[in-house]
Amino acid sequence: MAAPVALNPFEERLIAALPDSGTDWRARLGRQIGTHGLPHRRVEEWKWTDLRAALAKSEAGAGELIVKGSREPDETAPVSSAPFLLMPRLAAALGGDARVFRIGKKQDGPLELDLTVEAGMGHGVVVVNVARGVKAELRERYHVAPGAFANIAVIINLGEDTELVRLVEQADSAEGVLVVTTGAELGEGARFDQTTLGFGGRLARLETHVGHPGEGAEVILNGAYVLGQGRHLDQTTYVTHNGPNGVTRELFKGAALAGGKGVFQGKIHVEREAQKTDAQMNHRGMLLDERAEIDTKPELEIYADDVVCAHGAALGAVDAEALFYMRQRGMTETQARAVLTESFLAEPLDRLADEDLKTRWMDMVRGALRPDG
């Protein structure tokens, strides 16, 4: 663990909001942040996403996480057990009661949640439980106003033979800071199919942890992103295969314009019991300017001896010969670049079943690629 740090005023305000003594987990969290600060670049999991630096001069004070849903939560309840990781633990400590949604039978439509922090800092915990055998869809939209900070934990529990399609839209949040940490646990035969579309913020991180039971269960994690000037988006995924014959597919594609920074960290962990795991993870990034940055770290950690696991990562620029070909046919260079990049980014979004949503998302991608209109 890193050496103790000198706290910045923002961290001091955070700690002041936590109990200052006792053995309760909230007090221990206060002491942990008091010693090590918020996650920063010397912490391996956060090396490209320096949350501490992004918040060092933040003046975000008391604020509120506003959750507007297509329906009310089934209950609000104290968080029963403290999350293990620091950021969701902080969300649980400062976010009050968790909003719990239960999906117990066939839905009328997707469960839609708009999560926004308009000023100051907002913390919160959302729990989504899908009962055995149910097919459900969850849509989340995240937005953080300039100068605000949102820290949200999402806990998803999928019963046996459930299917959850999760669609996450992270709206462009210039000068806003967002951390969303998701923990999803799958029951036997469950299917978790997630697609994210992100446009970044001053700093944004979508971190997803999935516990995969193996046999008959399937995990799909897809994502696309477009990052303009001053935007940072980190997509971090951890999938742990706990049982044999599990399938995981990950495909992330993104583009960074001048002054944009993308981060992809993907880890697939295969336990000794998880023989015959079939996992594939791919991240492809496109740098649209010399001043763009994308950092990528795919990792496989495998303790079983009979698995098929692969990962790929590639960064590229727009192909010069393709550009000339398109310009020879009459497109301007800007138009040719945008068409090539759109087609590149369309792949992770191609599988969306809802054509209206797919069209809207591709329109958002097109808009973000043409910042000058």
Added chain:
Amino acid sequence: MLKITDLRARLDAEDDAAIEILKGVNLDIPAGEVHAIMGPNGCGKSTLSYVAAGHDGYEVTGGSIAFEGEDITEAEPEERAAKGLFLSFQYPVEIPGVPTLTFLKEAANAQRKARGEGPISAPEFMKLARENAAKLGISNDMLKRPVNVGFSGGEKKRMEIFQAMMLAPKLLILDETDSGLDIDALRIVADGVNAMRAPDRSMLVITHYQRLLQYLKPDVVHVMSAGRIVESGGPELAEQLEAEGYDKYATEAA
């Protein structure tokens, strides 16, 4: 239509030592005529087509290119395209994820916009696409597939001619369109090109062999060697080259 005067060009390399590939090319193609350029590998004939189309991998070091009396030596590739210059590539580029018709419509409308015209209507465009595809034996399925992805060499060349038909250029440059074609494909492509001949459309056919010229019947044949046009004549020049080879010109150039 196209007038090239003492054109000199080299690869756009960092250092100044790049070798000149075009060493003073003169070429004048009047409206409605079909000209052929033949020459051995490495003589600069493909470079000429790239430079005419405005590829930024080459640097023009002297001379000029005029299109319909207007100097386009420094024009961007898309400006030349909008004026009516079309290059059928020797190696058409694959563009994954972009369906051929989407690509062509976007290109056609970009050209129209550059010329100050309104966009083509979707039904009009589709009707034109069906008609032209039928002439070249191109299936609906091929049109829906991404540009050139998974096509054989012959199919790619057919798609290049299809694109030319859709964009209706004033000058069609065919760069080694016959390479990689079997005799049936060659005939289909040649028929397609012949159908495009018109009094206000010129063509420049660049080829190593005579066989495409048997179908296209050029008005003038030029021989290129070591970066220059060294001889011009009628169609009989192509037959003579086929019989005698390029040795004579290679020696003269050296």
